[in-house]
Every structure is written in C-alpha cells, then in structure tokens.
Amino acid sequence: MKTRARFLNISATIILALAALTFSVLMVRGDEVIPLPDVTEADSRLGTAYTFYTSSGQPLPPYAYRAGSRWDRFDFSWNKIEDVQGIFNFPPYDLIVDLDRANGIDVIGILGSSAKWATVNCSVVNAEQDQGNLNAAPTGPLAVHDNVGWRACPPVNLDLPWDHKDNYWGNFVYTTVSHFKDKVHVWEIWNEPDWDAFWTGTPAQYAQLLKVAYQAVKAADHDAVVLMGGLAYWFEPNFYSEVFDQLMVMDPFGIDTYYFDTLSLHLYSDVYNISLVTQGIKNKMASSVGLHPIWLTEVGVPLWDERPNYPNTRYDNAATIHEAASFVIQSYAESRAVGIDKYIFFRMHDEAMGEAFGLMRNDRSLRPAYVAYQVTARYLQGENQISGPFTNDGVRRITYWGTPRGRIDVIWNIAGGDPVDYAHPAVLPSATLVDVRGVTQTLTAVNGVYTLSLEAATANTGVAGKYIIGGSPLLLIQTDTVLPQSALHPLPATTYGSVVTLTWDISDAHSGAWFFEVDRANSLTGPWINILSWNETKNGITQTATLAPDAGVWYFRSRARDNVGNWEEWPAGPEVTTTVNLSRTLALSVTTFMDANSNNFKDPGEVPPTQITTMALMSAAGETIAQTTGNQWFYQGTVPEGDYILQIKSVGLLPDTVHLSIRAGADIWAVASERGLKPVTDQVYTPLLLRQ
Template sequence: MCRGQWIGLFILLMASGSVVRPLVAQSPPSPFRVYLPLVARQGPEAPPGVDFGLVFVTSAEWPADVARFERARQVGARWDRWPLYWSGVETSPGVYRWAHVDQALRDALAQGFEVSLILMGTPGFYAAGGIPGQLPIGGSVLRQSNGGTPRRAPTPPSLAIAAANPPAGLYAPIFTDGTDRPGPGKPINPNNRWAAFVYQAVARYRPGGLASQQVAGWPSGRGVRAWEIWNEPDLTFFWSGTATDYARLLKVAAIAARQADPQARILFGGLAIFEKPNWLREVLTALQNDPAPDLRDAFSWYFDVLPIHSYSYAWQTFRYLNQAKGTLQSFGLVKELWVNESGLPVWDDYPGPTWDPDSGYRGTKEEQAAYVVQSAAYAIWLGARVIFHFMLHDDCGNGPEHHDAFGLYRNTSPAPCHPSDAGARPAAAAYRLVAAHLPGAAPLWRWRSTQGQTDWGACTGQVEWFAFRRPDGARVLLAWTRLNVPATITVTAVASQGIVYDVRTGAATTVRPTNGVYTFSLPPATNYNTPTLCNPTRQKQGEAAVGGIPLFLVEGP
C-alpha cells in the first residue's frame, strides 16, 4: 500500500466483504468515535498462506532429542532453520566430513519438519583477506545498548566455529570450462572453493540426493530445498567482504546449487539491516551490473527469497519488510519475503538479568508473548511466507555470560548453558495461537485508531488493529495498545459468538455480543526497553517497543 491510499480513505469496517459496520475505539481521558480508514487486502492480491518455524530446533552441533522435536511440533512449528558451517564439514582442502550434519538433518526431516539450511563460514585455510572473525554455533544479533548504538555481544572462544572472511577462489570460474555458464553434466571448478562446497552440500541433501542413499534411516523423498546464503551478511561480524563480494557469493551459490538440484530455492542471507541499512540496494546494484545480464535474469537475480531479521521492536518487522519490498521494486523485482529471525529476550526469568528491569532490548515474559503476536501480524500483513521465532529453547544465546533468555522454553537439565526445568514461557502459548489460527489466513484490513499518518503511521495511533480471514471463513481480530495508556474498544460482531484467547496462556473464553457489538478493555503498553523510531530515548511514554497484551478474537467456524 502506498502512503496516498491511507489519506482520505474513511470508510466503514468490512465485516464480511459486503456488509459494512462501524467500530468505536476509546482511550482515557476522553472517548472518540471514528470511521475506519481501511487498508484492505482482497482477491488475487492477497498473499499466500504463512508457515511458522523456529530457529535451532536442532543443529549439527547440538542435535535435538525426541522431546525437543515434540515441543516444537506441539507449538505448531513446521520449519527448522540452522547453519551448515562450511568449516565444520570441509576439515582440510577437499576433505568433507558430513556425519554430524547427516544425523541432525535426517532426524529433523524424519520428524516432519521442513528445513532451511544456512551455508556459511569460510574455513581458515580458504580465508582470503578481510578481517579475522569467528561465528557462534548459536546466538543472535541481540541489540544491546551501548550509548544508544546497537552492538553485538562478543562471542566467547568456546563457541567460535568459523571465519567471516570471503573465501579464496570466489571469483574463479564456476565450471571447469572456464565459464560461469551451466550446462548438463558440466563439472564444478575445484578452484572455486565456494562453488565446490555449495554443490557438494546441495547434491548431498536435496531430495533423492547422496544422503538418502548413504545414511541409514533417511526418510524417503525428503531433503532440503531452501538454501540461505550466509547469515546477516550486512553485519561485519558475519561477513567482512564488500557488497560486491556478497553479490558474487550469491551468484556462485545459486548457479552451483541449481547445477546440483534444479529445484533448489536460494535465500538471500537474512538481513539485520541496522548496521548497513543500504546493503540490499548495494548488492542489487552490483547484480544490476553483472557482466552476463542474460544469466542473471535466467537465474532471477540469483535468489528466490528475501528474509529479514527483526528483534525487540514489534513494528520494526513491518518497517523492515516494507523497506525491503520498496528496494526490490525499485529494481523491478518481486521476491517472496520471509522473517527468518524474530524475537524478544526476557529479563524477568532465568537466565535473563532479573536484577535489571530496564535491560536494553529485552522485556518481560508477558511482553515476549505480546511481541510474538504483534510481530507475526505485521509480517503476515506485509506478505511474509515463513516466520521464524528465535528460538525454541534459550540454549546459549550470545554466550553463557550474556543472560540471554530468547526461548519459548527454558533449557532442559543437563544443558550446555543455563540448565533449567524446560518450562514453557507465555510466549509458547502465543506462538501456538498464531501457528494454529493464522496459516492460510488472508489479510482483510489494518487500521490505527487515529487520523493523520506520518511515516506509515509509526508515530500516531493508540490502538493497532488487524483482521484476517481464515480459510474456513472465520475472522481473526487482533488489537493492542501502542502507548502506555489503556483503551476500551468496541467492534461489531460478524457471528453470534466468538472466542477470546489469552495470548499468555492459550485459555479460551466464549464471548457474545450485546446488540451485535463486543466491548473489550485493552491494557496499556509497558515495554520501553528498546529505542523506537518515535521514542529513540526510551522515555516511558509515547510509542512502546512492544504493544500491550493483544486481544485475540476468533469469530465464525
């Protein structure tokens, strides 16, 4: 939706697609009545249904047991995402050791999960300049405050696994005939180390690949089709090369992967955005100048999916996706969008810093549950196809000394870090709700209960509203406050009764309208631990980083 479609669009709420009814929202000190400025999605423009996933259900370094897979399945996750570290399998030049990846991937596929593997991490003997760097087995980009500037927590040596340097031979021809042009049976040039690795990985793990022939218990017909090319290449911590280097990395990977599996899907490396906000444009500019434009176009600019990462600030998920779509469109591109990392670590539960309620970029257990719902709503509205939460358990976060509690569940005991009782946090119930009610749901409308929008409405509006239509015809209505002020809202019913779900517990309460109208009270937003676009100094007023506990109303079948 362009900005102009917001302006002057004051119409009634579409309750069924043909019947229109009013809605009233009020917040202290004085009530107000407005007609909805409707931003609707209908017909063929509606995005496809969304799937939900978790980061690090399993991994080659920390393989999951049956109980861990079962927890992921119970909350509704269908996807698992984890890194396949190049340095972890090519232990010396040309020598590959796959056994640990074989086991973890076999088990994830056998448990019914789709898997997105991240190809990343240059072996030290192939590092070609740049700055020395090491990548963590687990962890995230936890935005910790350092004078208001985001930074990445240092990774302890015990978790280090690979370098961020571009690999040697990256610009060598992909094929042995001295070209980058694929053809039936053409062999990969071993001097292009990255091409050789990508080809080996995809040939092994595609459906019907080498692993299915060599690994006992490999599930028939199963394999990997989603290949992410590096993680957060727009962070120097992960990728020390230039945007042009990354464009080449992406090109080589796409061509080598499709040589091994013509149905391989290539994901651009998930974007952190905050350090290098123009990275996507810089990479696309490099690809625009590809010396073989016919090859670039034949390979759809060398990627099929553009993922973003978003933490701690719920509306940022909307902002990042919207910016990414705009950048793609400026190059004439339309790509599938994913959110393949999102989350809010908690401070008020072990192993979080329970002594620090103002801990930067964190929240309470209840705020984490609210974040799950809100970030998902923003992502689905912008058309995200897969949404990953970071992560199932706390694991080690950014390292055992950083008190990172990202998980839907606390760790088990024993565990490599922070052993605990494997207890569920409220966010597990919230995740279960969105995974149960929003797959396949079509966006109907989005609204903020204030006229006059600036910067896509980021700085205005007390109550955020979303309506989605499930495939069975039920309406899912989500609403929450954005400010530290409670609100009372009323909305016209579209059925004789509805169910309100508590996003913190999953408890269901049947509600019936009075004279065709529901009335609900929304608690104030309380999370000011993260700077926001409209509240950069974290004042406990104005826009909160996470809205208040959302209303989750389902009406219909």
C-alpha cells in the same frame, strides 16, 4: 543470528526412538505455563531456529512440532564440514536433518563461514568456541584445524566460474547441496552479510558469493529455493540496496532472477519496525531486481527478566517473558500483513546463548511465549486475505479473513498507561475471544458491537522510552463457515453495443453478504479476467454495466463474499453468456442540388449539379467505406458502430460534409438527406450533424 549456536550430540539411537515417539511430557515450572493441545493444523509458515538440540536427554523437535513449528533453521558451516580441503564431514549433519524430518520439520540450511584454508590472512571476528565443547558437537570434533564459531572473511577465487576446480566456495555449495538434495530444499546463502561479525567483505563481494552459490545450488538441485542471506539490517541499512545494484549488473535482464529466489530478513524486538523495514525493501526491489518473496528467518526479543547472569535487569530493546508472549502474536500478525511468507522464531531454547530468547528454557520448562506461539499457529492460518495494520485511538488491528474459523481480528493497545475499552463492530451476534494464554470465552454483541478491554503496553525499552510491544493482544473470532450464494441473471442471446448490463442475486444467511466478483472470458475455458469487485458491488448493489472490449461471444461467472471473508466457490464453467454485436445496418439515401442562393433550402428552380459529383462514406479515421459518382446515392451495408463522415464534392461548388454517429442495433438505421451544394463564392457553410 545473535550468537553462534553450539550443536549438541545426537545419536542414531535417539533418531530411531523418535520414530516411535508419540508423546513426551512437557515440563512446566510451578509458577506457570501449561501447553495447549498439540497444534496439528499449522500451515508451513512458522518455524523455529536451532530446534534440533537435545535438552535434559530429550530431543526438542517434538516440542517444536507440538507448538506448530514446521521449520528448523541452522548452520551448515563450511569451516566445520570441510575443515580439510576435499574431505566433507556430512554424517553428523545427516543425523540432525533426519531428526528434524522424523518429527515433521523441514530444514532451512545456512551455507556460510569460510573454511580457513580457503581464505587469506583472515582475522577472526566472532569469538572462538570453547574447545571443551567441540567434542560434544554433532560434527565432533567440530573442526580440528579451525575452532572458530564463524569465519567471516570472503573466500578466495570467487570470481572464477562456479564450477571451476579452484572456486572453492562453488565446490563446497555444490557438494553439500548434492548430498542433501533429497532432504533439504531451502538454502540461505550466508548469515547477516550486512554485519561485520559475519561478513567482512563488500556488498560487491557478497553479490559475487551469492551468484556463485545460486548457480551451484541450482546445478545440484534445480528446484531448491535460494535465500539471499538473512539481513541484520540495522548495522548497514543500505547494504542490501548496494547488493541489488551489483546483481542488476550481473544479471541485467533477470534471466536468473538476479541470483536469488527469496530475500531473508532478521528483525528483533520492535514489532512496529517489521512493516516499516519490509515495505522499504519491497519498494527497492520493485524499482530494481523485481519483487521477490521475503522470509523472516530470525525474529524474536531478548528477555531481560531471565537474562543469564543478570536477571531482572532491564536493558534496551528487551522484554519480560510475558511481553515476549505478546511479541509472538503481534510480530507474526505484522509480518503476515506486510506480506512476509515465512516466520522463523529465534529461538526454540537458550542453549549456548548470552541472552535468553527461547520459547522454552534449557530445563524444558515452558515460557509464556510457547503457548502464544501455539495460539498463533492454531488460529492465524488458512486465511484468504489479511488487511491492516489499522491504528485508531491507540488500538492496533490486523484482520485475517476467511480462515477455517471465519474472521479473526488481532487487536491490541499500543499505548502505556491505563487499559482501554474498544468497541468492535459485530457481523455476528456472538464471537469467541482468545487471549495470549489460549484461554477462550464467548462474547455477545450489544447494539451491534463487541466491547473489549485491552491491557496497556508495558515494554517501553525502545529509544526514548518507545513501546516496542503492545499490550496483551486479543483474538476476536467471528465464526461463519457457511459459504455465501450468488447467481447472475440470464443475458439476452445478443447484446447490441459494448455495454453489457449485469444483474444478480446474492445471499448469506449468517454474517451477511459483503460483495460480489464477476469475471469475463471470451472462451469457455478462459483466461478469466476480473471486471467487477468490491468497489462496484458493495453495499447491496445488484446491478451494474460493464463494457465488452470487442465483438463476439462473451462468458461471465461470479462468486460472492460474506462479511467474515468466506468466498463462494467459482462455478465450474460460465454462468451466463451473450454475443456482443458492435455493428448496424445503414440504409443511406442522398440526393444533391445546387443551392444557388446558399440558404440551405431547395428553392423552385434549383436543380442537381451538372458538374461531376462524388460521394464517399468514410470512417472517422479517414478510411473509405463506400463511394459513388452522381447526384444521388443509395447505399446499404453493415458497419461497425462508431462515427462516420459522408463527404460530397462537386467541381466548382463547396464540398459538403455530414457527420453520422452510428450505434449498434438490430434494426436498420435509415438516413435520407437532400444536400444543397453552394457556389464557391459563398463562404458561409455549416455542416449538418445527423445522429440516430
């Protein structure tokens, strides 16, 4: 949060009017931006911060909804709501929540800013609000006894049980969540606790604050989502790691998911830092508190060419309004590629800001970023996989597979200087190209490629002139919405041995078949386990061998994927089945004689031993399968495939060992062996290896 938002007055009359509102003219200035048609197909990943404001008499949530935003994130400030201990001022917030919900927008509530009465000697870090604005705020007056925009000190009594009457923070959280539990189901615990503008406590104190809040939220609304407070990251890059360490002590077995459901993160200006920072956090999670979803609850870039009071003055990590439009598409693609679940743009407008960030200006005229947001919401959704980012020869690419429009590649030039021509492989003869303004054109592939001209990057306001945003991005859409088809060939009723050979047909008349997946189960209803995928079935492969882990009935099902990422639907049940038999019938016939001259042959006059002779068939692990006493033995039985040992012992003679390697099969494996037992004085002995 770059600066605290000032809430504007909202009346019940406006909310009632919004219920009937179907269209409102979006203001544009003479030089620019015409919005695209309303985005109705957006998923729930995109949102905007502080959307509920009114500008020039018009509430802004309808504008946000048309852009594709489905979330509004704003403060439920403790020092405003409970300015006086035990008196909760909810009605103004009810108006805001109802306003958003009436326009199809859900709420992410930020719980934070200590009540003055719940702190001791708390020096105010954030600037005080202009008292003249207090009466215009929806909590009006915001706080009679505390005119601070955000009180950053830890509250007292955090170490008491969350539901103790003197744990004031626990009581505030429980009361607030209980009040809104039918309308608000996502709660962010504090804002930027790793920046002393919003939190003056230690990581350990924040971990305790988070624990108390988690317990209180879940007690009030068990299904609510609890966000670990949005990390500003760059002020204290190790803060979150120290919090994780504390949470592991508090919840050593993760019974309470370490007191948060999702981590929220704030990243600004440099699109390439999104992947770097997020992956580092994920790595730390994996080695400590376990992987949790990550939401980007603030993301944006300040606009140097429209900065209040200092227009057209470049400064570090800022962009122009046109570069900011590129930022929207690139930062969203980067976020989704690294696995971020929600993307909340900061912000919808510039009201009460010292810098300009908004998708629209305060006079409701649109910036180019508004249309870029519409492009993002309309096209970059509904995918079944995202791959990338890939960077080659100065070109960045992130691919959305299997969207409702097919395959979409987000492509841009990362370097400054001159535009570059980029050749992109074609899987279809024609494609649609969409630019940052939402303008579309049809491309025809030449010699199997599309050639794109990519504008150079210009936003070199990073450290040492680094380009923090690429050139204007292009969306290359190769549309194929027809699903591929595949079929496994029938298997034999019985398969002897663990090797099951699968063969199949796969076809796609449009973008072409890419690869094939096969699942295996040992019951009709699963669970299904994937055994073959891209690596085993790419490049037109239609046959492979797989191993059954055990004997019994095995079921198989398959689906195909085409070159734009469309998946064939899984069949309703198994496609083919086979019974795997891992055994074989062994017919073993053994006779013995005394090999007096130890030449491994039965010479005239060599007779069976007169001593007691024992013979045993054993597994390779030494388990006895069958045994007998005598000079000859006929054994027949069904045994699992594997390696076996026939051991023959006779008093006064050297023992004899025969190794048998039995493979599963339908027929009887007959083994006949005449074994010469040598005198003990003969030390030369070579066992005979018999194999099928």
